[in-house]
Amino acid sequence: MRALTLTDASVIYSGRTKVHAVQGVSLSIPEGCTVALVGESGSGKSSTARVVAGLQQLTAGSIGWTGEPDGTFTAPVAVGDIGDRPRVQMVFQHPDQSLDPMWSVRRSVAEPLRRLGVKDRDATETAVVTVLEKVGLDGDFLDRRPRELSGGQAQRVAVARALVASPNVVVLDEPTASLDQTVRSRLIATLAGLQDEFGTGYLMVTHDMSSVQRLADTVLVMYRGRLLETGPTEVILSAPAHPYTRALIDAVPPIDPRVRWDPAAVARDMAGVSGATACPVPGACTDHGIGLVEIAPGHRVRCTTTTQA
Numbered sequence: 646m647r648a649l650t651l652t653d654a655s656v657i658y659s660g661r662t663k664v665h666a667v668q669g670v671s672l673s674i675p676e677g678c679t680v681a682l683v684g685e686s687g688s689g690k691s692s693t694a695r696v697v698a699g700l701q702q703l704t705a706g707s708i709g710w711t712g713e714p715d716g717t718f719t720a721p722v723a724v725g726d727i728g729d730r731p732r733v734q735m736v737f738q739h740p741d742q743s744l745d746p747m748w749s750v751r752r753s754v755a756e757p758l759r760r761l762g763v764k765d766r767d768a769t770e771t772a773v774v775t776v777l778e779k780v781g782l783d784g785d786f787l788d789r790r791p792r793e794l795s796g797g798q799a800q801r802v803a804v805a806r807a808l809v810a811s812p813n814v815v816v817l818d819e820p821t822a823s824l825d826q827t828v829r830s831r832l833i834a835t836l837a838g839l840q841d842e843f844g845t846g847y848l849m850v851t852h853d854m855s856s857v858q859r860l861a862d863t864v865l866v867m868y869r870g871r872l873l874e875t876g877p878t879e880v881i882l883s884a885p886a887h888p889y890t891r892a893l894i895d896a897v898p899p900i901d902p903r904v905r906w907d908p909a910a911v912a913r914d915m916a917g918v919s920g921a922t923a924c925p926v927p928g929a930c931t932d933h934g935i936g937l938v939e940i941a942p943g944h945r946v947r948c949t950t951t952t953q954a
């Protein structure tokens with residue numbers, strides 16, 4: 646199966662102060678699978694996601710495709726020859742980051758096809774209408790501007806725009822963060838349905854553990870630019886090895902999605918309440934000498950001593 650693979654990726658932002666936002670991260674997003682990237686604010690999730698989407702250059706490491714296409718990949722719509730190279734699209738946290746306020750839904754959704762050189766207007770219109778239907782929006786929406794859409798509708802348009810050119814991987818950067826619970830739940834169901842139908846791979850950055858539970862096959866926990874723990878979703882959610890991951894999962898995120906959820910604060914609070922430190926090996930996570938260790942098939946954790954906690 647073809648997978649988008651990031652190997653030993655690092656991103657350093659060099660402004661007035663250097664920020665090593667991503668350090669030695671390796672991950673793989675197979676077609677048809679969802680990889681969730683979780684961790685506190687500033688841990689490097691968005692920087693990693695932007696690298697995968699081709700919006701951020703790597704300082705070190707590499708990105709590429711491994712494996713052979715297994716032939717199960719189906720394009721959502723037929724739009725003529727747009728080539729056979731793997732493609733990545735991105736859905737941002739706020740739909741207004743994906744959609745131009747002046748553009749109609751039709752124009753926004755068609756834009757990736759135009760960029761790929763599709764000139765056939767009828768084929769483009771059919772593709773746009775078809776993909777909008779797939780995300781649950783009918784033809785009435787074609788001429789609307791973003792201000793005439795609800796948050797949930799606008800995010801559906803952003804998903805349609807991401808899918809119209811049959812990408813192999815879609816990067817979802819906190820796609821439900823701006824939505825209320827019911828709309829959030831419906832969008833996750835739509836994303837799951839689209840993945841089943843088309844075999845698209847998702848890299849999802851999220852603070853929302855219910856979205857992780859419903860959509861993700863694999864969870865990667867990031868801490869200070871590094872992967873701290875990775876594994877199958879059911880293992881990470883039910884039997885996390887690292888106390889930081891446990892704090893991340895046990896904490897109940899705020900009902901109000903506008904409130905930022907800070908699992909590091911949760912970990913600090915837990916430490917205060919229980920009298921134990923959140924991590925039994927303080928400093929280990931920033932120690933370059935300690936890498937991820939496989940403690941069970943597919944389950945890796947940065948410092949094995951933490952499994953005894």
Ligand SMILES: Nc1ncnc2c1ncn2[C@@H]1O[C@H](COP(=O)(O)OP(=O)(O)OP(=O)(O)O)[C@@H](O)[C@H]1O
Pocket residue numbers: 658659660664665666684685686687688689690691692693
């Ligand atoms: N363009 C930039 N220039 C300089 N520093 C940046 C830039 N983008 C991000 N950073 C810094 O890099 C680090 C990682 O940021 P990043 O946005 O990747 O984390 P994150 O886990 O996605 O956080 P959040 O959940 O708040 O979006 C942070 O310290 C952030 O301040």
